[in-house]
Amino acid sequence: QLAGGVAHDFNNMLTAINGYAELIGMSFEDGDPRLDDVDELKRATGHAAALTRQLLLFSRNQVLQPRRLDPNESVRELERMLRRTLGEQIELHTDLAADVGAVEADPDQLAQVVLNISLNARDAMPAGGRLSISTRNVELPAGAHVEIAIADSGTGMSEETLRRIFEPFFTTKDVDKGTGLGLATAYGVVRQSGGSIEIDSELGRGSTFRVLLPRAPAVPALVAA
Incomplete structure (x- = not known):
């Protein structure tokens, strides 16, 4: 239950981070090299979200999606x-x-x-x-x-x-x-x-x-x- 609760709260924060990353990306013109950094930020956020799913695996609230x-x-x-x-x-x-x-x-x-x-x-x-x-x-x-x-x-x-x-x-x-x-x-x-x-x-x-x-x-x- 503790792992599930922590994962839920952490996932909410990641959603906010990813949302701001999307907004930052929209502020750049196509071809701007900084978009690569934004993509890396979103990719890292995705992997962090995967980590929360690992915690949910421990709490038995998440199943794999093979x-x-x-x-x-x-x-x-x-x-x-x-x-x-x-x-x-x-x-x-x-x-x-x-x-x-x-x-x-x-x-x-x-x-x-x-x-x-x-x-x-x-x-x-x-x-x-x-x-x-x-x-x-x-x-x-x-x-x-x-x-x-x-x-x-x-x-x-x-x-x-x-x-x-x-x-x-x-x-x-x-x-x-x-x-x-x-x-x-x-x-x-x-x-x-x-x-x-x-x-x-x-x-x-x-x-x-x-x-x-x-x-x-x-x-x-x-x-x-």
Whole structure:
């Protein structure tokens, strides 16, 4: 109930911010370079709204809205925001397989999963480093899946941290630097989408999060009459 109440109030504030962003955008002429910044503001507001939906997921007042989507496109849409958010000290590299299959997922929540894991990776590289995001098709005992791998060159995690990494409100960060909800909600979204998250990590050697989602069935080709 507390999470639901906070999310509701926060969503009201985001609605106001987005409304003012729309008004600012209307005050500029077409082609004004400042419109790009307005678009980024609205995109960030959209992702913040997705975060409120994560809180509502905890309060069981929100359901996912899955649709067929291209994981590569989801990563590309996030790339500009990630470069700004990660900062100049972190090099972002993407390696997206051209033949990667489609998945059935909520587009906003999948973007939030990638963003949450990437921000966690950023915090594990206080002196800078490299963040790599890759996609590929994989075959698992459970069937055909798509893997979105997010790898960092950060501090890595101990076995104790790995055991608790997806617990709600668990964090190794200072009180004012993390809520412990980011990875927990990422895990919840992926599980509700029929997938899983695997982690390879070792202290001093960085971490790799592998988001595994069932590959959507191929769309039958239309046959001309």
